[in-house]
Amino acid sequence: MVNKVYSDHTQLQYAYYELPFVCPPTGQSHGAGLLSGQSIPLNLGEVLRGDRITTSDINLQVSHDSECNILCHQNITRADLTRAKSMIEDGYVVEWIVDNLPGATSFVTVDKTRKYYAAGFKLGYTEISGSTGSPRYYLNNHHTIVIRWRKAPGSAGEKGGKVVVGFEVYPKSVGAHSRNSNTGCPKDLQNVEENFELYIPPIREDVAHKYPDSSYIMADNEIGEDGATINVPYTYSVYWREDETVEWSNRWDLYFVNQEDGSHIHWVAIANSLIICALLTGMVLIIFAKTIRKDIKAGYKESVLEGGKRRRRSKPHSPKRSGEKLGGMLEQPDEAATSDSSSDEDALEDVTGWKLLHSDVFRTPQYGYLLAPLVGSGMQLLFMTLGLVLLSAVGVLNLSFRGGFISVGVGLFVFAGTFSGLFSAKVFKSFDGRDWQKNAFVTAILFPGLAFGLIFILNLFVWAQASSTAIPFTTLVGMLVLWLFIQVPLVYVGAWAGFEKTAAWEHPTKATTIPRQIPPQAWYMKSVRSVLIAGLIPFAVIFIELLFMFNSVWQDKSGYYYMFGFLAVVVVILMVTVAEVTVVTIYVQLCAENYHWWWQSFAVGGGSAVWVFLYCVWYYFARLHITGFVSSLLFFSYSFMACCVYALLTGTVGFLSANAFVRRIYG
Numbered sequence: 121m122v123n124k125v126y127s128d129h130t131q132l133q134y135a136y137y138e139l140p141f142v143c144p145p146t147g148q149s150h151g152a153g154l155l156s157g158q159s160i161p162l163n164l165g166e167v168l169r170g171d172r173i174t175t176s177d178i179n180l181q182v183s184h185d186s187e188c189n190i191l192c193h194q195n196i197t198r199a200d201l202t203r204a205k206s207m208i209e210d211g212y213v214v215e216w217i218v219d220n221l222p223g224a225t226s227f228v229t230v231d232k233t234r235k236y237y238a239a240g241f242k243l244g245y246t247e248i249s250g251s252t253g254s255p256r257y258y259l260n261n262h263h264t265i266v267i268r269w270r271k272a273p274g275s276a277g278e279k280g281g282k283v284v285v286g287f288e289v290y291p292k293s294v295g296a297h298s299r300n301s302n303t304g305c306p307k308d309l310q311n312v313e314e315n316f317e318l319y320i321p322p323i324r325e326d327v328a329h330k331y332p333d334s335s336y337i338m339a340d341n342e343i344g345e346d347g348a349t350i351n352v353p354y355t356y357s358v359y360w361r362e363d364e365t366v367e368w369s370n371r372w373d374l375y376f377v378n379q380e381d382g383s384h385i386h387w388v389a390i391a392n393s394l395i396i397c398a399l400l401t402g403m404v405l406i407i408f409a410k411t412i413r414k415d416i417k418a419g420y421k422e423s424v425l426e427g428g429k430r431r432r433r434s435k436p437h438s439p440k441r442s443g444e445k446l447g448g449m450l451e452q453p454d455e456a457a458t459s460d461s462s463s464d465e466d467a468l469e470d471v472t473g474w475k476l477l478h479s480d481v482f483r484t485p486q487y488g489y490l491l492a493p494l495v496g497s498g499m500q501l502l503f504m505t506l507g508l509v510l511l512s513a514v515g516v517l518n519l520s521f522r523g524g525f526i527s528v529g530v531g532l533f534v535f536a537g538t539f540s541g542l543f544s545a546k547v548f549k550s551f552d553g554r555d556w557q558k559n560a561f562v563t564a565i566l567f568p569g570l571a572f573g574l575i576f577i578l579n580l581f582v583w584a585q586a587s588s589t590a591i592p593f594t595t596l597v598g599m600l601v602l603w604l605f606i607q608v609p610l611v612y613v614g615a616w617a618g619f620e621k622t623a624a625w626e627h628p629t630k631a632t633t634i635p636r637q638i639p640p641q642a643w644y645m646k647s648v649r650s651v652l653i654a655g656l657i658p659f660a661v662i663f664i665e666l667l668f669m670f671n672s673v674w675q676d677k678s679g680y681y682y683m684f685g686f687l688a689v690v691v692v693i694l695m696v697t698v699a700e701v702t703v704v705t706i707y708v709q710l711c712a713e714n715y716h717w718w719w720q721s722f723a724v725g726g727g728s729a730v731w732v733f734l735y736c737v738w739y740y741f742a743r744l745h746i747t748g749f750v751s752s753l754l755f756f757s758y759s760f761m762a763c764c765v766y767a768l769l770t771g772t773v774g775f776l777s778a779n780a781f782v783r784r785i786y787g
Contacts, residue, residue, distance in 0.1 A: 725774015
């Protein structure tokens with residue numbers, strides 16, 4: 121099978137058979153009812169990641185070596201040649217597939233003890249001319265295919281069955297002088313006399329006609345179509361090699377041998393994250409075990425606010441017993457009574473900070489009708505994320521299931537609409553909301569609608585580039601159907617259950633009519649500053665894992681990220697860290713007598729998304745080599761969408777944690 125070409129320098133992928141300078145499919149039958157050029161049915165994830173898998177004309181016969189096969193002779197024009205040069209300059213890599221394994225280039229580690237694969241192989245390469253200093257472009261037009269196999273396990277192997285454990289492709293550029301004139305095959309692949317250069321001589325007459333008074337010589341790509349072509353001979357060799365060192369179940373491991381050295385970095389990162397999490401846990405325990413426990417014992421309920429002054433409830437006087445001496449002016453006061461009075465006064469002096477907000481802390485926030493749908497969408501994303509990480513960590517989602525991660529993710533997101541509606545309705549009901557159907561509509565439309573609209577706009581730019589990265593129109597319609605006819609009804613079902621069938625989160629205290637005046641806040645407690653400062657801690661927890669994920673997604677376009685065990689641990693630590701950071705931040709805010717904690721808890725929880733996006737900007741300029749407006753637009757748009765998803769997810773965790781914390785201390 122042939123799939124696509126992709127590059128680290130651009131986000132635009134192209135289907136292999138859409139390239140004008142490769143051999144087009146002949147439509148011949150290859151057995152099992154497959155015709156060359158026939159597209160293979162793809163799942164949703166494969167389509168969204170830009171796969172376009174098609175049967176090729178390359179024949180593979182098990183255990184039959186073939187030293188040379190002529191695939192085709194392809195004539196390409198100046199325009200085709202210009203496009204080939206551009207793609208070679210951008211470093212495009214080709215992906216072919218055998219038995220679900222991507223064709224790979226084989227390498228050996230520096231110490232020559234291990235072998236590993238790099239998915240794909242180069243379309244061509246460039247060299248700088250020694251005489252002119254300009255680049256010269258060479259096309260890889262011969263491919264040596266090595267299929268590594270071993271005996272099938274179990275009874276199938278006893279019957280002569282074989283399984284593929286490796287697929288290697290070694291491309292070469294072979295010019296006309298290095299080919300046998302009779303067969304068209306290379307004379308000697310080990311000693312190629314001449315490489316195949318992409319070059320069509322310019323037409324001097326045309327240059328002289330356009331520039332009669334100038335000695336300027338036009339470049340190849342500056343001359344229009346004149347009917348000139350160049351013939352590209354494509355050939356391939358096939359070799360089958362038995363390899364008993366690789367188990368079929370572990371055949372993907374070779375693609376990750378060069379990444380194994382990063383394991384100790386993961387362990388160091390996890391240890392660092394655990395230390396941060398432990399320090400935060402200690403802070404939260406101190407707050408609960410000492411400060412709040414002491415405050416609750418002092419009892420803010422024993423104090424009442426009247427006219428802005430504290431007043432202690434007086435205790436009834438008990439009559440004197442007979443024979444008890446009446447106190448006179450010179451009589452010393454009773455020590456016990458004095459002690460009790462002093463302790464009461466001390467307790468009253470402790471009625472400050474967060475205890476003064478019991479009549480305002482559960483006041484309905486502004487724009488609560490928007491906060492509730494955001495929390496609902498965050499729960500939907502949280503369910504999807506935890507499901508994906510869990511399924512990947514246990515091995516249900518693996519590399520052999522092409523596009524499975526995206527397909528299952530879309531499915532989990534759609535069916536998690538029930539959780540979205542449920543939690544959105546409960547939060548909305550706690551804000552004294554009445555119209556739950558309107559809230560359900562906003563929840564079902566808000567985030568999916570914004571995401572779908574942005575994807576559709578980006579798709580217009582990619583469609584204009586004729587790239588396979590563009591989502592087909594039929595797929596967009598299918599996603600629209602999933603959204604409107606499955607996810608939206610599920611949101612309504614969850615909202616109905618959350619509003620009508622479950623109890624609301626009752627507030628421990630009631631809000632007064634007149635809101636309390638908030639005193640001036642310290643500089644670090646300002647809304648934006650506290651969000652940025654608090655967001656640094658969760659970002660420090662995930663920083664190292666972000667680097668590995670970014671390398672997999674943006675640099676290694678094959679997208680073979682596999683350390684889901686580490687990722688699962690980091691996700692758990694991240695959730696705990698976000699919850700604890702939010703609790704500490706909100707407690708400090710309440711102690712400063714600021715009761716606007718609803719939106720603040722959501723913002724603090726998602727505050728690290730700002731740092732993640734800034735990291736994306738740094739990564740773009742420091743680590744990537746992306747060129748072109750469309751590719752840059754795709755990078756920043758996808759990064760922004762990912763950060764929004766992350767902010768919704770962590771913001772929801774922060775909101776629910778702060779909500780539980782505030783209810784606990786005021787309950």
